[in-house]
Amino acid sequence: MARRAGLAAVAAALALTAAVYGVTRPASADVTAQLTAPQLVADMGAGWNLGNQLEASNNGIPSETAWGNPVITQALINRVKASGFKTIRIPVSYLAKIGAGPDYTVDAAWLNRIKEVVDYAYGQGLYVVLNMHGDGYKSVAGSWLICDAADQTTVKAKYQKVWQQVATKFASYNEHLILESMNEEFDGQYGNPTQPCYANINAYNQAFVDTVRRTGGTNASRWLLVPGWNTNIDYTVGNYGFVLPTDQYRSSSIPTAEQRIMISVHYYDPWDFTGQEDGVITQWGPNATNPAKTSTWGQADYLDGQLKKVHDTFVARGYPVLVGEYGSIDKTAADSTNNRYRADYARALVSAAKKYGAATAYWDNGYNGAYGFGLFNRSSATVTQQGIIDAIISAAGTSTPSSPSSPSTSPSASPSTSPSTPGPVGACRVTSAVSAWNTGLTNSITITNSGTSAVNGWSLTFTLAAGQSITSGWSATYSPANGNVTATNVSYNGTLAAGASTTIGYQAGHTGNAAAPTGFRLNGATCN
Structure with missing residues (x-):
């Protein structure tokens, strides 16, 4: 998900801070105790997104403060951990930080800042999911990872070179780092996938897996995360064109019967409750008291069914799943009871995911107030x-x-x-x-x-x-x-x-x- 809920309001609501703390332990080449799929999902526990930060940009230039959030600090990550989260997903944009071809060199300072933020969480023993985020949104200036772009040769070459550099940067990190190929990749049109576009998405995923594996180190055996069309469950599990990448370059130390590929999906159904900014649908689930404020679809039985599809298609075959984004916006201005149903929604999603063998990461965009997803005040590193x-x-x-x-x-x-x-x-x-x-x-x-x-x-x-x-x-x-x-x-x-x-x-x-x-x-x- 890209920027949600009034960027001007975000800027007004969040004060800037430049406090940055040191890393508590260095990256490690420790590759012991590789986990099976069920063990990995259990160990990842509850996850949280550091959203609208390293994927934020202004006129195509990535900047962690571009969308109104303050500079990321160690204190914030410590607060997230202290609250019980065990996994942090870090969306990242590269955009104008990528140099010209054929090398497509990523700006060294930007790579170092990404590493610094990763270390805030990795150094605390948390799982980190690091992805490529805003580069695939047509609505973002400077985007280039576009599946219906005319020159796919250039797109694929650039994509491969960027991941080669990123993977090399983190080749010594242990299995607590999970790399994710891309975020919500599609051609900007909701609805049934177009087959040429889906074929390109599959090609990006394959290039990602091959490139990361070939950089060696722990990258040869670490878990890698790939999405289908727009991370949509139906378009990933159904007969719409998704193809699992092969993993021919993985380490020979991985047991033959085990996978090292994970599947990324997102869940925001029903959108009129979770994301529609009109204050009309404010209740969800079996505890809802007002039918006029409750969506006519997407209730608990539907949620359960969607997660079961993911289980039957992937988890049952040894491919763990991450619901990499879910959540609902704050509509308490329209209904003072809204947070009760937001909690019910989160509880139901995480419970169903656990039931069906999937991990989860709540989408937090750093914004607290009307239509915000925030769980924390990032300036003061406190819970909201x-x-x-x-x-x-x-x-x-x-x-x-x-x-x-x-x-x-x-x-x-x-x-x-x-x-x-x-x-x-x-x-x-x-x-x-x-x-x-x-x-x-x-x-x-x-x-x-x-x-x-x-x-x-x-x-x-x-x-x-x-x-x-x-x-x-x-x-x-x-x-x-x-x-x-x-x-x-x-x-x-x-x-x-x-x-x-x-x-x-x-x-x-x-x-x-x-x-x-x-x-x-x-x-x-x-x-x-």
Whole structure:
């Protein structure tokens, strides 16, 4: 997806910052522990797009601030990780940063900045999906990756040379870097694909795979991501012309029965809810209360069916799938309940994807306010849509962050939903998994109702070790930040059936004592 929601408003809403932090660890040539397709999808967890940044441009010149977002910082990436995301997709445009043929040399400073931003996430142990984005949009000045352009010989030569340079730049990075051939490539006409254009898209994908593999290093075995026509599910799984690229140059170390090709699709159905900027359709899903504000199609059963198609066509054959973009715009100006349905939509999409063996990455364009997709304030590196994040992380079953190196000190916003009234509990069990670094830690707490009756609303109390103070949390509200803390459920995890569990977590600073909390009590009952 390109720029969504009022660029002038974006510029007005987001202040510029030039704070850039150092990389926490260098790129590594570690190629151990190559994952199978199911393992990869599980390990990628919940994903997030750094949208409208490195693919932004002005008159054909890429610039990360061209569409109103601030300079990307390490603090922002740390906040995304601390919120529970394990994968970051980084869209990139090259455009006028590409020199003349036949070498098509990419500007060295631009490649270095791309590497720097990749390292913000890669250096934190996150998965990074790096793609070629705006070069294929006819609406973008200077675009050239156009599947119905007359001179396809030049297009293909340029495409091959650019990917050769990019892949070489990252040849030593381990399997946490995934390269994606292109974004939403089509001829600018919605509707059935044209066959000459689809043939060129297939040719681009094949050139991408061959070129990346031939650069060697980890590129010979890393996972590579390719889309069909406009990343549209129907036009990719159906009989419209999509051809999987062959992988003849891959490393001989890859077991014969395993793939190293992933399929990219996007999901924004129904568009009148997710992206149409009129404020009319503001509700979605089984919890919708007003039929006049709910789309007549594209509900949960349709969503499930679309993800099942992807599974049956690709996942079942060993090709993992990434729903590389999904999400819905903010229409709270028209309907104050809209965020509830945006969270329901995200939860349903991620749940269905997990069910059918696909990973996901939420589309965030950095814009908060009317018609924005933003989950974070990129200037202050703080959370703006905790309820949607909670829905995503919960549905993905993502474990909490493992070892952020430079956490932001700004606490996350509290969930926007009201907690349930705590009910009685007979017995409970709690497990706590602390991961610490110099002056900080994260803690993942799993609460199990080991009694025989359901819990309808809960509060978990515990005592932090001396010198610890919570800076952000997820899937619960936390108060106070230190000492004897009470974590109270949010809307979606307040009911725990007998035997059921939920996982919450927090990030905290410490002054040398990273011990786990003690004295867990759920609604007053002591937990084992």
